[in-house]
Amino acid sequence: MLKKFLIGFGILAIILTIFPFVAVDYWWIRVFDFTHIQLTLLTLLAFLVYFIRFDVKNVKDYAFITVIAACLIFQFSKIYPYTFLNDLEVKESSVSNSTTLKIYTSNVLQKNKKKDLLLADLKKVNPDVVLLTETDQKWINAVSDFFDGNYQKHVVPLDNTYGMALYSKLEFVDIKTEFLVSDSIPSIHGKLKMKDGKLLQFYAIHPTPPVPQENDMSTNRDAEMMMIAKTSLETELPTLVLGDFNDVSWSETSQLFKNVSTLLDARLGRGFFNTYSAKSYILKWPLDHIFVSEEFRIKNIEVRGDINSDHYPLYTEFTFEPELANEQKPNQPTKSELERANTQIKKYKESERKN
Numbered sequence: 001m002l003k004k005f006l007i008g009f010g011i012l013a014i015i016l017t018i019f020p021f022v023a024v025d026y027w028w029i030r031v032f033d034f035t036h037i038q039l040t041l042l043t044l045l046a047f048l049v050y051f052i053r054f055d056v057k058n059v060k061d062y063a064f065i066t067v068i069a070a071c072l073i074f075q076f077s078k079i080y081p082y083t084f085l086n087d088l089e090v091k092e093s094s095v096s097n098s099t100t101l102k103i104y105t106s107n108v109l110q111k112n113k114k115k116d117l118l119l120a121d122l123k124k125v126n127p128d129v130v131l132l133t134e135t136d137q138k139w140i141n142a143v144s145d146f147f148d149g150n151y152q153k154h155v156v157p158l159d160n161t162y163g164m165a166l167y168s169k170l171e172f173v174d175i176k177t178e179f180l181v182s183d184s185i186p187s188i189h190g191k192l193k194m195k196d197g198k199l200l201q202f203y204a205i206h207p208t209p210p211v212p213q214e215n216d217m218s219t220n221r222d223a224e225m226m227m228i229a230k231t232s233l234e235t236e237l238p239t240l241v242l243g244d245f246n247d248v249s250w251s252e253t254s255q256l257f258k259n260v261s262t263l264l265d266a267r268l269g270r271g272f273f274n275t276y277s278a279k280s281y282i283l284k285w286p287l288d289h290i291f292v293s294e295e296f297r298i299k300n301i302e303v304r305g306d307i308n309s310d311h312y313p314l315y316t317e318f319t320f321e322p323e324l325a326n327e328q329k330p331n332q333p334t335k336s337e338l339e340r341a342n343t344q345i346k347k348y349k350e351s352e353r354k355n
Contacts, residue, residue, distance in 0.1 A: 013039070013046040017071040036250055037272065037285065040075040047072050078250045082267050082286075089268035090292060091328055093299040098319035099194060100299065101170075102127040105288055106313035107206075107244045107275075110134040110161045114308035115142040121304055122146060125315055128169045129192070133206045133244045134309075135163040156186045162206055164188055164243075173199060180227050181207070181220045181348060187228070191237070194320070201237040203228050209246035221246055222253045223348030226341040229261035233333065238322065239263060242290040244311065249286050253344075260333045260341045263291035266301055266316055273303050275312045288314045294329045295322040 016039050047068045050061075080086060104127035108118055122130065123146070130151070132139065137157040143165070147153055151167040154175045158164075162185050166175070175190030188204040205228055210218035225245065232239050241263060247254050249267055258265055267273055267286060274284040288311060296318045304313040333341075 013043040014067060014071055017043065017074060035283075035285070036075055036078040036248070038282065040072070040079060043068065043072045043075050079272070081269070082249060082272050084269065084271070086269045088270065089328065090264045090266050090296065090298050091324075093297045093319040094321060094324060095319070098297075098321050099196065101129065101194075101296075101318045101320060102315070103129045103131075103240070103242065103290060103318065104304075104313060104315050105131040105133075105242050105244075105290065106304075106307065107133045107288060107309060107311035108135060108139060108307065109309035109311070110136050110139070110159075110163070112308050115139065117307040118309075118313075119143060119146050121307060121313060125304070127315065130165075130167040131188075131204050131242055132165040132167075133163070134161045135165040139163070140165060154188060154190075156188070158184070158186070160184055162186065162208075164204060164206060166204055168192055170194060170200075175202075181224045185220070185224070187224070187243075189231075192240075198320075199237055201232070201235045201239040203232065203239075203241045205241070205243040205245065207246055217351075218253070219344075219348050219351055222344045225253055225257045226260065226344045229257045229341060230345075232261035232263060238295040238320070239293040240290065240296075241292075242288075244287055245289050246287055249289065254289075256337060256340055256344075258291060259331075259337050261291065262330045262332060263293055264296075264328065264330060266290055266292065266298055270298075270301060273301065273314065275303055275314050277310050278306055278312050279310050287311065290314065290316055292318065294325040294327075295320060297321050297324070 050065055050068065102125065104122065104125060106118065135157055136159050140155050140157045147167045151169055152172050153165065153167050154172060155165040156163055156177050164186055166188050171193040173191040173193050175188065177186050178189050179186055185208060190202055192200045192202050194200065205224060207221035207224040210221060228241060232241060241261065245254065249265060272286055274286050275288040276285060277283055298316065299319055300317040302315050304315050307313060
């Protein structure tokens, strides 16, 4: 009986490993992109406990444990780049007197009534740029006193949990709201002017997640990410893209976004920095991101404390060191990657025509 249970446990680990290979956008497939940390631990557990009833004379046991081991290797390969075992993609700041840029992004949870917790945390870190998502008018009113005076603002309050609010000590240039895939899902595009007059290209996004109560498929999310990736590729300015992506760093979509945009992931070589879910001890993964071009280096990155949201805030302090950009310059996207990005956008447009 125990061996049958262990075999069933192992088969579950195998099935969950295979699911993300299915090339469809349905939420019940794409949701397994999120869980590679948990699946790695589950597969490791299945591998270890199977030895309790391992029969050294049984060829089937060798075959089964080999498949489990292969699943474990695959699962770990997805998350390994985000551990300290990997090289840093965005290198550490090299000098203390470089131009610094402190960025704070947080999904505040629209229905969150403890707004003072966010304000207290903002006071502690005193960021230069703040992006808040899930902001309705109540949230805009609640934080207005903190941002009045020192910050420029561009706010898009909405009651559908996709409101956005951008605040910056840096001057805005050509900041505007775009609706790339839906007239109810905004993104913010524009430039930020640093104290020395240099411009930074900036994009803030919060696409819909592939979950049944939001969107049955990941098509819209994937298309919005690819649109931003292609736009980022075309700009010649140092670039920042941040927000609640509703996707994990290691998914095929996020990897394609990174490669097509030629932006760097602050997490690589540093850690998972899980920002979701603040309400669970087990189901945690990185959904809030910041991608930067090669001119930036990292002085500090951290997940902040509980603000009564289902997300934790992500705080990153960069230094701007364009003279060292060639040391971490990414490769240009391949023809295949560009074709895949275009295919994602085409799928979205086709689905819109059908609707």
